[in-house]
Amino acid sequence: MRMVTVRLAAGATLAQAMEELGLPEEEVDTGYGLVAIDPAQGLYGLRVTEAGARRMDPEAGGGPYSDPPIEPYGPPR
């Protein structure tokens, strides 16, 4: 899965993001949903499959961005 961004009006829904990006539901992590990254700028984020990231409308969205694992910094091993 990859992260992508999309610019939408305030209060946007995941369905609107999928429509804007031209992606079907099976290529989107619906459990993750649509996350407001910077609502003042109308910037939202979602997780999509690698195939979906390749196929989405590049004019409509940003990315794909890496989504690396994160781990606790301790105790030092």
Added chain:
Amino acid sequence: MRVLIQLRPSPDVVAAVADPGRTAAAADVADGLPGVLLDPSFAPVAVPRPVPPAGGDPLSLNQPLRFSLAAEDASVLVRGEISDDEAAVRLALLPALRPDVVGVFADPVIESNLTCGGDAPVGDWHDVARLLAVEDLAGEGLDGAGVALAVLDTGINAAHVARHLGREFTLDAARSWNPAGVTGKAGEFEVDHGTMCAFDTLIAAPKATLLDLPVLLSRRPGGSAIDGLLSDAVAAFAHLRTVLETQPEESRALVISNSWGSFSPRWDFPVGSPGNYSDNPAHPFNLIVASLDAAGADVLFAAGNCGRDCRDGRCAFPDRPIVGANSHPRVLSVGGVDTGGERVGYSSQGPGRLEGRKPDLCAYTHFSGSKAFGDDQPDSGTSAACPVAAGLVAAVRTQWPASRLSPAQLRTLLRRTADDRSTVGFDHDYGYGVVDPRGILAALRRRSRA
């Protein structure tokens, strides 16, 4: 090789060296030593002579001794260098050529032993409370009361924290948040890393209100069995913006403690790629961090445990291991020192990847505290240093909400008042220095008067 040379010059020279009111140079004592490059920066040192009791053995140090700095008894040490190629010959010849030379000794480099992972605790959390001047902070009403302090980690076990603190504390379940798929309740997670972090925030901010966000427990598709994903942290920060926006603007106070990061470039896009995280301020997580700062939140990140002296075995970045949001210009990147004020060997050194001047500062770690990993195990890593510093920030926020002191202003204040541990101001080991609560208090008093 560097050597210390012991000489017995004339009594008047010895007297001059031994007299703290007078100044003697190395050349006054040992000028013209063949084959020796004297170190003029090393002031000669008078060495007392061991004097045995009457009838004692003049060669034995294993008896009661008196030490005499009298001019006719004492000797003098100077420092110099002998060519490695002729060291053996010079060492043999010097006393023969110069009768005032009584000994030539090695002058090895000495180094302090830095605290590393696996070492025993250095002090305990009461020492940290003393170093953080918690009583002084509380005396000025800076105890974290009313301040929300979010711990993004593996979840908090509130009962464990309370048991080891010896008192109850406030955890706000309503404003806590779980990633999708994580089913535990706020404050009821297994004792682990997040419990340690929660404990450590409460040292300086005993009355702060903790929010529990167990992002590292997420098991989203694409993740592994042992960690969360950065996208979970994006969602957690989005939740925290709603927390912040429900607070009255004039009294906003939200501190976010992050003792986690990315250890390896393996899962990242290459540096230079538009989708990269480690070096890219336009990555969505780095954007949301900036937006939370702009909204009034104080964001702190651990600098990481990839210090050159004893790095964590998981560290896989070949250089500049403070990456991504841990090196963000709008966060405080926190390195670690032990309770003796020495940098722990695993604390990551700068420069950072998004901002070169990282870490910003250091706070205390490697002390006996939460016992989350066992009774004899320290709260360690920059994982502990970060929440210790976050607690201090939360304490300040008790009287100084973001409307009165913006996150950027508070970062500047913390850097400016830090106890500088180098001779050059900022350095990539300690940043601007070790957090100094008394300096912070003095600066806040000045600001109040202004």
